[in-house]
Amino acid sequence: MTDPQRPNNTGDFVTDARQELAGMLSDGLSHPSTKPVLVWGAVGAVAGAFLPFVSIGLGLAAGAGYKFYKRVRPE
Template identity: 45%
Template sequence: MTDKNPQEGNIFEDVKDEVVGIAKGGAKHPGTKPVLTGATVGAVAGALLPVVTWPVGLIAGVGIAIYSRVKK
């Protein structure tokens, strides 16, 4: 049985809307700067860690930044 809280939206729809908004709005979208900052921090962290490469860190940083924007 899947009883879902009506206050709780679909996280995938929210993330999709955020990504589409960033893609359409470019630098003017309010989510662009935090997502780019997350990408940079993730890439640097990935480059410094011995097991993770910078592309993996970049993707993780973008994912965390978008998730944190959507959950607000």
């Protein structure tokens, strides 16, 4: 299925992730993926502050990484 929001979906995760990240870096907060990734990163950081053996940085990376992955591969 072709997503109209992703006309350049090649099926290769690395290529799609590079295109998504390049779009996020060039468009900033106007890119549709930037805000959800930042929000999930913040949620992960807060969760990391409360969970034992998990740092804030690890929580931030896990939250942002999860949402970025789900933006590239929504299935």
